[in-house]
Amino acid sequence: MTTDSGTRTPIRWGVLATGRIAESFASDLALVDGNELAAVGSRSPEAARTFAERFGGSRAHGSYEELAADPDVDVIYVATPHSRHLEDVMMCFEAGKAVLCEKALTMNLADAEKLVAEARSRGLFFAEAMWMRANPNIRRIAELSADGTLGTIGQVRAQLGFVGPAATARLWDPMLGASGLLDVGIYPLTFAHLILGEPVSITAGGTLSDQGIDVNGGATMTYASGAVASIAWTQVAHSDNRASVAGDVGLIEVPARFHHPTMFTHWHDDQLDTISEPVTGRGYAHEIEEVAACLRAGKTESALLPLDDTVAIMGQIETILDQLGVAAR
Structure with a gap:
């Protein structure tokens, strides 16, 4: 323009x-x-x-x-x-x-x-x-994961959570779409998808509130490559909010809060590098x-915010919520 x-x-x-x-x-x-x-x-x-x-x-x-x-x-x-x-x-x-x-x-x-x-x-x-997808550090992590630097990736781990204030209605009211997975669990789920793609199986567990929304949960996902991802989300506990990507020749560890990092560490060849890509403002x-x-x-x-990935991840969310017994949305 x-x-x-x-x-x-x-x-x-x-x-x-x-x-x-x-x-x-x-x-x-x-x-x-x-x-x-x-x-x-x-x-x-x-x-x-x-x-x-x-x-x-x-x-x-x-x-x-x-x-x-x-x-x-x-x-x-x-x-x-x-x-x-x-x-x-x-x-x-x-x-x-x-x-x-x-x-x-x-x-x-x-x-x-x-x-x-x-x-x-x-x-x-x-x-x-x-x-999160547009964060320069997340983009760098995705590049390192894809270019073979870590070798063959075997495991991805990510968890995110907090203690949700009782007065915050959107976190607890089903009429407002309350769901720990939709609110915060979508970040570890997206992180796993960004690194490993579409899983071949998902096994989830968790707990529901008295109004039937998921408030605390986790899932294990397996992939055709043989990799495994472990994710967790909560709005009732203080999570460590970290993530990692583990390959057979390298390891990336992302500190809290992993979904908008300002740095991460990369272990390879018996050395540890700290990588920090500049982030503007709060990251938006x-x-x-x-x-x-x-x-x-x-x-x-957008190739960075791909609609097909958004739809695929929504399908994973639906699978997880169905396994948890959350009512149709």
Whole structure:
């Protein structure tokens, strides 16, 4: 996107919803050259105005529909709870908008497939905001895992968790899409998929709340290569939040919190290297840069945030939740 004089015009972002995750995204958006917060939408006009004033948005819309209809917005970041993603993303598509949707993309596989098919049929850019994938250190770990530096990978381990505040409704209310796996377990699951691809088997176990949501769980996955991945997630305990990739000639260890690392260690040839790739802001900047690059290039999908992987991982999530006995979503 350039002007007649050759000057690059900014990518104009709309932010749909004004919660904590939207605040983090907007903070990093301000750090990325060639991108701007053009508008924000909320179901509360006052919340929209406050958010726009705080983060420099030029327009505040008192409904999500008004934001989607704004002609001066190029792409919308959907930051609502995942129970609303199907509805909110579809509304943006119907308005002809490109979308970056917060993870988890949807509540179930069928809805994820529906949104991906809709984006493709309309020729609109679409991606899940799995910011971990865009983190420079995660990208470097994926490169080292793929180029043979570690030898044949035999094991991947990743776990993530915290003690969820009782007052945070989205963590506990099934109507808001509460699920430890959808909220935090998706990160270790995505990490394993990034390194090893699609598993041939998944065996999961865990515990449910009195309202039937998964709050504490783990899964072992096996792969055609013979590798094994062990993941765990929780919203009721203090996890170590670390990850590792083990091969027969090398080992990578990622410190807490592994899903947005600023460094990692690489053991090989009887030496230990500490690798640290620079991270901008809180880390959301890198997915913003990726989406902007895709839009400028006229791409409707990102190789860094691939829709086919998003759908595959949603299928794994569905398998795990079914094994845990979580009710249909």
